[in-house]
Amino acid sequence: MKKSLASLDLNLLLCLQLLLQERSVSKTAKRMNVTPSAVSKSLSRLRDWFNDPLFVKTPGGLHPTPLAASMEQDLADWLQMSHQLLDKPHHDTPRGLTFELAAENPLMLIAFNTLSQKIYQRYPQATVRLRNWGYDSLDAIIRGEVDIGFTGRETHPRSRESLSLLPWNIDFEVLFSDLPRVYLREDHPALQEEWSLDTFLRYPHISINWENSDTWALDEVLQESGLKRQIALSLPGFEASMFMAAQPNHTLLATAPLYCQHYNQQHGLKLVTRPIPLEAALLQKLAVPFTLLWHKRNGHNPKLIWLKSVLKELYGEAFLATLQQEIGR
Structure with missing residues (x-):
């Protein structure tokens, strides 16, 4: 019955x-x-x-x-x-809302103060929870524990982090595309040499552990050419890799998204950047589409629609223009 x-x-x-x-x-x-x-x-x-x-x-x-x-x-x-x-408002500003965000750092930190202020202006009693993007963040979005994710994916055809491999119940929107750069301290000995692939590979590298892996599309591209970089140090995030790259008395190189230069300027890290010394066709395989990710069930959620519009405002065309200016330098 x-x-x-x-x-x-x-x-x-x-x-x-x-x-x-x-x-x-x-x-x-x-x-x-x-x-x-x-x-x-x-x-x-x-x-x-x-x-x-x-x-x-x-x-x-x-x-x-x-x-x-x-x-x-x-x-x-x-x-x-x-x-x-x-959450349907009986008045213009619903009370007691919680915003659960999972984002790559330091990407979110660059504009997090502005984002949080916008949230509190719109929802004065809101609670904002920010967690680092990790290997289980997609599952957290699917389980309903995270409202929205903001992180880089990969374009290399064999990457496990390709947008085409996202679960069927995840919707996404690319806000901007970033081409990673090499970061090294101002007095690094490599700056006294011709900047070439040989120079790039001669020095030890700082890598980050991303989605439970110490390698990424760059290592795939190098492997296709029979090359390999020496990963001497693996760290949990870009902030740590930037900090270590800026320290004296070592020859380590860090490779990170171009947007990290904004973070370095905010924190006074004395780092300079160089392009990854690869041909243009190979570099395109390293492009990183920075993407908003959310569950399909949230497609009509007013809170999430508003939040996505704010994130697009902060990390959209103006942010991309700033990155393009950095690339041109």
């Missing part, structure tokens, strides 16, 4: 979604600010209502049954739509 939705406490669906995310009664209880006993009772009621065990205990935590697993995406969509309904 088909059960009526009226017979189900909708709060139980929130509990179910969190159990699917956490795979743990205690972690779910912590997120709901209730006792583990209360979550266990809710799970028992859910099992009765769906006539399914929903989860099986394993050494690695709770494992969802096929029925529970099949509901995970639908639950995320339903809860997101519920939030959107609750």
Whole structure:
């Protein structure tokens, strides 16, 4: 017999979604600010209502049954739509909104103060949460934990980070395209030599660990020509690589997006840039489209539509023009 939705406490669906995310009664209880006993009772009621065990205990935590697993995406969509309904304003400025952002740093930091001020002007009581873009950020967008992501992808045809390989339920918009540069301190010995591919490869390199990898499209392009750079230092982000490149008494080179020059100027890092010494056709394989990413279910979310417009204003044509001026120097 088909059960009526009226017979189900909708709060139980929130509990179910969190159990699917956490795979743990205690972690779910912590997120709901209730006792583990209360979550266990809710799970028992859910099992009765769906006539399914929903989860099986394993050494690695709770494992969802096929029925529970099949509901995970639908639950995320339903809860997101519920939030959107609750956000419908009874007045011009909804209160208590939360903006969950995952962004590549230092890209977001360049204009984050301006962005946050715009958010607070529009939504005075909003909360803004910014997390670093990481290997699990796409999954966080899909789960509904992140509203929007802002990060670089890759154009190399064999890259795992190509826009064409994004999950079907992720929408995107490219705001600008960046061509990475080589960063080195002002008195680096390479500046006394002819800037060539041989010079570039002679010195040790700083790499960053991006999406759980120490290499990127540059290494693919070099490998195609039978070449390889020496990665002497791997760091967690561009800020750290810029900081280390600026330190004295070493010969390390850093390779990072051109926009990092803005970050360097803001923080007084004495670095100069040089182009990656490759032919134009190969350089185009290194172009990085910096992209806004969001779940399709948020396509009509007023909060996200407004946020995307602000990000496009901050990182759109004017930002691209500044990058083009930097390239021309």
